[in-house]
Amino acid sequence: METICKRFHFRIINNCIKRIIVVDKHKQSFDSFLKNFKKTVSNLGLKNSTQKDYILKILYFTDKHLSVEDIIKIAKQEYKIDMGIATVYRTVKFFEDLNIVKSLDIADKAKRYELNISLHHDHMICTSCNKILEFNDEIIEEQQKEVAKNNDFILNDHIMTIYGLCENCQ
Amino acid sequence: METICKRFHFRIINNCIKRIIVVDKHKQSFDSFLKNFKKTVSNLGLKNSTQKDYILKILYFTDKHLSVEDIIKIAKQEYKIDMGIATVYRTVKFFEDLNIVKSLDIADKAKRYELNISLHHDHMICTSCNKILEFNDEIIEEQQKEVAKNNDFILNDHIMTIYGLCENCQ
DNA sequence: ATGCATGCAAAGAGTTTGCACCTAA
DNA sequence: TTAGGTGCAAACTCTTTGCATGCAT
Numbered sequence: 001m002e003t004i005c006k007r008f009h010f011r012i013i014n015n016c017i018k019r020i021i022v023v024d025k026h027k028q029s030f031d032s033f034l035k036n037f038k039k040t041v042s043n044l045g046l047k048n049s050t051q052k053d054y055i056l057k058i059l060y061f062t063d064k065h066l067s068v069e070d071i072i073k074i075a076k077q078e079y080k081i082d083m084g085i086a087t088v089y090r091t092v093k094f095f096e097d098l099n100i101v102k103s104l105d106i107a108d109k110a111k112r113y114e115l116n117i118s119l120h121h122d123h124m125i126c127t128s129c130n131k132i133l134e135f136n137d138e139i140i141e142e143q144q145k146e147v148a149k150n151n152d153f154i155l156n157d158h159i160m161t162i163y164g165l166c167e168n169c170q
Numbered sequence: 171m172e173t174i175c176k177r178f179h180f181r182i183i184n185n186c187i188k189r190i191i192v193v194d195k196h197k198q199s200f201d202s203f204l205k206n207f208k209k210t211v212s213n214l215g216l217k218n219s220t221q222k223d224y225i226l227k228i229l230y231f232t233d234k235h236l237s238v239e240d241i242i243k244i245a246k247q248e249y250k251i252d253m254g255i256a257t258v259y260r261t262v263k264f265f266e267d268l269n270i271v272k273s274l275d276i277a278d279k280a281k282r283y284e285l286n287i288s289l290h291h292d293h294m295i296c297t298s299c300n301k302i303l304e305f306n307d308e309i310i311e312e313q314q315k316e317v318a319k320n321n322d323f324i325l326n327d328h329i330m331t332i333y334g335l336c337e338n339c340q
Numbered sequence: 341a342t343g344c345a346t347g348c349a350a351a352g353a354g355t356t357t358g359c360a361c362c363t364a365a
Numbered sequence: 366t367t368a369g370g371t372g373c374a375a376a377c378t379c380t381t382t383g384c385a386t387g388c389a390t
């Protein structure tokens with residue numbers, strides 16, 4: 001059972017959703033996303049910058065979970081732009097505050113960042129090759145609400161990460 | 171529906187299990203646990219030390235998730251022992267390798283450690299007061315296996331953390 | 341013109357490592 | 366006796382901050 005969800009560029013396999021980012025197809029939606037973002041920044045009384053734009057663009061057009069160093073490297077290689085590390089840290093933090101970016105802790109290593117504009121999903125991390133797979137499972141989502149309710153806890157967010165061996169590393 | 175599981179010092183509420191560590195009751199079981207641990211260390215051709223013993227004891231007799239600094243503080247206050255920070259880092263890492271300790275990443279802060287000798291459980295963290303509640307939910311556990319299976323992933327471990335507001339902070 | 345944003349470098353926080361000394365076996 | 370353990374300090378990695386300058390509005 002496999003369906004392709006064109007709208008969100010997700011492939012749905014047995015209730016699990018893997019994100020497939022098809023860069024070119026996003027082009028148009030990115031432009032409007034960026035425009036919208038810039039407006040939000042203005043409305044907050046803050047200033048736009050090419051750095052913010054590029055960091056957003058880099059996060060938008062990747063299927064990976066990037067560290068701050070990754071972002072700087074991509075900016076340099078793909079866009080021939082040098083960005084100060086402090087700027088990138090400040091910007092991803094700002095994006096987190098705006099709730100358009102989520103951070104992900106991977107054992108021992110630097111924090112990684114990803115855009116938070118698609119469906120909520122969780123992660124499977126291969127402990128051998130460090131590959132990150134994404135999934136979304138309705139039953140787990142529902143059951144979490146149940147658990148929170150039973151503990152008088154107001155659920156705002158959650159992280160779920162499965163560690164193991166991916167197909168190739170077994 | 172509420173049962174008390176005396177053996178493991180857990181209270182079971184609506185399928186959710188909260189750990190209640192009753193320190194005194196553990197006394198006897200700790201002694202045998204420690205004995206067993208020391209034997210394991212010997213069998214590995216490694217050496218025991220009072221530092222290892224105390225770190226194990228501190229982790230055993232707490233219901234909190236301790237950072238390395240916490241462990242040093244408790245050692246000093248409760249047991250009048252000074253331990254080098256490097257020793258504590260090395261020891262908790264060693265415990266992790268032995269699979270008797272698990273580490274827990276909390277946003278932005280130092281890693282926290284807990285013993286891994288009881289039932290598997292996950293965490294709910296209050297974003298207001300930082301309190302950590304533990305829970306275990308069979309449906310979620312099962313569904314994770316399902317997800318892993320559907321993605322050709324061999325599940326070894328997982329982390330699940332719910333963020334929200336606890337009863338008191340709402 | 342104003343005030344937020346940037347980049348650099350220095351400072352901080354958390355963790356690891358080298359080394360001389362100590363101690364369990 | 367000797368291999369591993371410990372504590373100190375230095376090193377390292379990741380992240381934050383202060384400040385002069387740059388740039389969007």
